[in-house]
Amino acid sequence: MQGELAVEIRGLRKSFGQYHALCGLDLSVPKGSICGFLGRNGAGKTTTFKVLLGAIRADAGQARVFGLSCSERWESLEIRRRTGFVSEQKCLYPYMTVEEVLRFTRPFFPHWDLELEKSYLERFEIDSKLKIPKLSKGYLTKLNLVLALCRRADLLLLDEPTEGLDPAVVEDVLQALVNVNAEFGTTIFFSSHQLHEIEQIADRVVIIDGGRTLLEDSLDDLRAAYRRLNFVFDENPRQAESRLRCYGPLLCEGRSVSLLVKADWEAAAAEARALGARLLDAQPVSLKEIFLRSLKGK
Amino acid sequence: MILSLNPNSGVPVYLQLMEQIKHAIGTGILRPGDQLPGLRKLAESLVINPNTVARAYRELEHEGVIELRQGSGAFVRQRAAGSTTTQLMKKGERMVKDLVRTLLEAGLSEEEIRRLVEATLLELCGASKSGERRRQTHAGRTGG
Numbered sequence: 001m002q003g004e005l006a007v008e009i010r011g012l013r014k015s016f017g018q019y020h021a022l023c024g025l026d027l028s029v030p031k032g033s034i035c036g037f038l039g040r041n042g043a044g045k046t047t048t049f050k051v052l053l054g055a056i057r058a059d060a061g062q063a064r065v066f067g068l069s070c071s072e073r074w075e076s077l078e079i080r081r082r083t084g085f086v087s088e089q090k091c092l093y094p095y096m097t098v099e100e101v102l103r104f105t106r107p108f109f110p111h112w113d114l115e116l117e118k119s120y121l122e123r124f125e126i127d128s129k130l131k132i133p134k135l136s137k138g139y140l141t142k143l144n145l146v147l148a149l150c151r152r153a154d155l156l157l158l159d160e161p162t163e164g165l166d167p168a169v170v171e172d173v174l175q176a177l178v179n180v181n182a183e184f185g186t187t188i189f190f191s192s193h194q195l196h197e198i199e200q201i202a203d204r205v206v207i208i209d210g211g212r213t214l215l216e217d218s219l220d221d222l223r224a225a226y227r228r229l230n231f232v233f234d235e236n237p238r239q240a241e242s243r244l245r246c247y248g249p250l251l252c253e254g255r256s257v258s259l260l261v262k263a264d265w266e267a268a269a270a271e272a273r274a275l276g277a278r279l280l281d282a283q284p285v286s287l288k289e290i291f292l293r294s295l296k297g298k
Numbered sequence: 299m300i301l302s303l304n305p306n307s308g309v310p311v312y313l314q315l316m317e318q319i320k321h322a323i324g325t326g327i328l329r330p331g332d333q334l335p336g337l338r339k340l341a342e343s344l345v346i347n348p349n350t351v352a353r354a355y356r357e358l359e360h361e362g363v364i365e366l367r368q369g370s371g372a373f374v375r376q377r378a379a380g381s382t383t384t385q386l387m388k389k390g391e392r393m394v395k396d397l398v399r400t401l402l403e404a405g406l407s408e409e410e411i412r413r414l415v416e417a418t419l420l421e422l423c424g425a426s427k428s429g430e431r432r433r434q435t436h437a438g439r440t441g442g
Binding site for chain 1: 417
């Protein structure tokens with residue numbers, strides 16, 4: 001099912017002194033996908049982005065963008081030419097106006113799309129006469145996004161692009177991302193702690209922790225694989241409890257049992273029935289539950 | 299056609315989309331020959347992944363509900379699975395209405411009835427909500 005890869009990372013390691021930021025990270029982002037990048041603070045997301053952009057060098061392992069190596073100087077340059085990046089900090093030169101920032105940025109990118117720039121400035125209602133410090137957080141994000149989008153990047157790396165924005169601006173940003181993905185087939189790899197945003201627009205997710213990949217899958221496959229099974233027993237289910245525990249995290253209250261199961265949940269349901277349980281329902285599971293389970297289950 | 303999806307419900311979004319489009323056909327909001335919104339436009343207006351819309355359309359075509367015409371978009375099939383489904387749905391609606399009324403009169407609560415129906419579905423369909431099973435049942439119906 002997977003075609004070409006926009007991002008491919010194999011066994012990536014990076015330490016800062018005693019601190020191991022990446023410990024053999026593996027992940028891939030297929031071309032044309034919108035991939036959510038999940039992990040707790042300090043999981044290694046920003047370090048990963050920096051390696052991909054050639055801002056820091058990994059100690060070991062491989063990182064490739066469109067088949068180009070992130071550690072080779074000239075290939076890395078080509079990567080940066082084809083990649084738009086919005087960092088967590090979103091800092092721009094404070095003494096410039098919006099127009100000046102745009103004029104300063106354009107010459108770096110031979111494929112800069114002036115029409116797209118105009119349409120995004122209008123769509124985002126950005127006043128190009130304003131100085132950077134006058135922009136609110138939402139507008140600063142939007143401007144950063146304009147800078148990333150108008151170079152007609154093939155890949156967007158976005159480090160928590162919607163952090164601290166109000167819901168209306170978040171929707172604007174997500175819509176812009178869906179728009180470039182649909183229109184130009186731009187691959188988008190973005191981190192966020194807002195799981196519902198990722199559920200809304202991503203088709204893939206990568207969950208990392210402690211510099212390692214915990215889970216990497218299509219969102220639809222994840223949704224199809226996980227179920228929360230709710231059972232009720234006629235008697236105290238103590239015995240059944242120990243038998244069912246191997247299928248996943250289990251909650252037990254009185255005679256009712258709730259089980260979070262991956263993949264073989266039909267087998268779990270059958271076993272519970274055999275143990276005398278009545279299956280009440282098999283609920284779909286949100287990404288949040290899957291995320292929390294992945295962190296606990298490692 | 300007004301679609302409202304819930305990306306956080308845990309149900310694959312493409313399945314939600316398929317259900318709602320089928321529902322729109324079943325209830326006559328969409329008629330045979332009607333054009334569905336363009337893939338890009340729909341993705342942008344719902345703010346969901348374009349691949350998700352593409353997958354829903356592909357599966358709907360596979361089930362014979364819609365027809366994808368190269369370059370001009372997606373259309374509800376003339377003899378869509380809808381027409382037979384509509385009649386079945388109408389019949390089913392009457393049967394369910396009678397059943398629910400009987401159970402309510404017998405003193406069961408709304409929630410209890412819902413649970414009963416869900417548990418029965420689970421029992422009979424093996425709790426499988428996968429597209430695979432659906433596709434099979436649909437193929438069987440349209441083929442026969």
